[in-house]
Amino acid sequence: GNSVTQMEGPVTLSEEAFLTINCTYTATGYPSLFWYVQYPGEGLQLLLKATKADDKGSNKGFEATYRKETTSFHLEKGSVQVSDSAVYFCALSDTYTGTASKLTFGTGTRLQVTL
Amino acid sequence: DAGVTQSPTHLIKTRGQQVTLRCSPKSGHDTVSWYQQALGQGPQFIFQYYEEEERQRGNFPDRFSGHQYPNYSSELNVNALLLGDSALYLCASRRGGNTIYFGEGSWLTVV
Numbered sequence: 001g002n003s004v005t006q007m008e009g010p011v012t013l014s015e016e017a018f019l020t021i022n023c024t025y026t027a028t029g030y031p032s033l034f035w036y037v038q039y040p041g042e043g044l045q046l047l048l049k050a051t052k053a054d055d056k057g058s059n060k061g062f063e064a065t066y067r068k069e070t071t072s073f074h075l076e077k078g079s080v081q082v083s084d085s086a087v088y089f090c091a092l093s094d095t096y097t098g099t100a101s102k103l104t105f106g107t108g109t110r111l112q113v114t115l
Numbered sequence: 116d117a118g119v120t121q122s123p124t125h126l127i128k129t130r131g132q133q134v135t136l137r138c139s140p141k142s143g144h145d146t147v148s149w150y151q152q153a154l155g156q157g158p159q160f161i162f163q164y165y166e167e168e169e170r171q172r173g174n175f176p177d178r179f180s181g182h183q184y185p186n187y188s189s190e191l192n193v194n195a196l197l198l199g200d201s202a203l204y205l206c207a208s209r210r211g212g213n214t215i216y217f218g219e220g221s222w223l224t225v226v
Contacts, residue, residue, distance in 0.1 A: 004157075036217075043119075043205055043219035044158070089157055093215075102148060102171055103207075103215065105157030 002027045006090050006106035013080055013113050021075040021109045023064075023090035031092040033057075033066050033073040034103070038087045047075075047088070080113045087111070119144075119218035121206050127224045128196050136191040136221045140208030144216070146170075147189040149181060152203040152220070164189055193223075201225045 007022040025031065035047040035057070048057030053068035062077045073090060090106040120139045128134050140147050146165045150158035160173035164183035183189045187208075193200055203220040 044217040046214060046216070049214070091157075101212075102160045102163060102173070103150075103158070104160070107157045108155075 002031070002092060002094055002104040004090050004092055004104055004106035006088075006109050009087075009108070009110040011109060011111045013111070015082055015113055015115055016079045017113075019075070019077040019080045019084075019111065021088055021090075021111070023073045023075065023106060025071050025073065025090070025092050027071075027092055027094060027104075029094065031094050033064070034091045034093070035062070035064055035073070035075050036089040036091060036105075038089065038108070040086070044089065080111070082113045082115060085111055085113045119206055119208050119216050121204075121218040121221050123221055124219070125222045125224075127226060130196055130198060130225055132196050133192065133194045134196060134223060136193075136204050136206075136223070138189045138191070138206030138208075138218060140187050140189070140206075141216050144208035144210045145187050146209050146211075147183055147187065148207045148209075148215070149189070149191045150205040150207065150217075151175070152205055154202070158205055161191070196225045198225050 003026045005024050032051045034049045036044040037047045048059045050057040050066035056065045064075045087108045087110045089108045091103045093101045122137045148163040149161040152158040162172040167183045178194045180192045205220045206218045207215045209215045
């Protein structure tokens, strides 16, 4: 079955540091890949997505590239801010069309950014 | 335009009781899914509803059931509650192959 593996947290960085959160996946076919963010006490917000190999998703300074050859979708940001402190989830959808798709999530990586 | 709305936001139940959680999808969305997120874990897919029918189900026992109404709103019912059912229950909605949007969730505590 499908699975997503994320690096364990917490990740603690100083403001303006470079961020990488690793994500690898196992899936049949051609999944779509997502990063979701969850701020304390809130639900999930879509951060970025990529629907095919070599696509780069980007939003709010975050970016991730869909690498089929390494089955990876690592999240990066060049300069983190305190407001980026949250839990980040990598996820995949086994099909992006039709009504039967579901999301498979990793366990999440907590990011804490300090001044 | 309201996003996905869920109710109640927090509730406490006793072991063995039953609970109903409610979800209104984002305007224009016709597909609703439910996820369970235990503390410190990623969300786990429970089931998905489209056209008032359960279309796909995750690895959850029959104690978990749902319903979708003609206006696309949905309910999640859990019978015979166990302590391990304590979690954040997330509702998500979409239309066709478009982006999935999540609500803020219902926190269920079973004591």
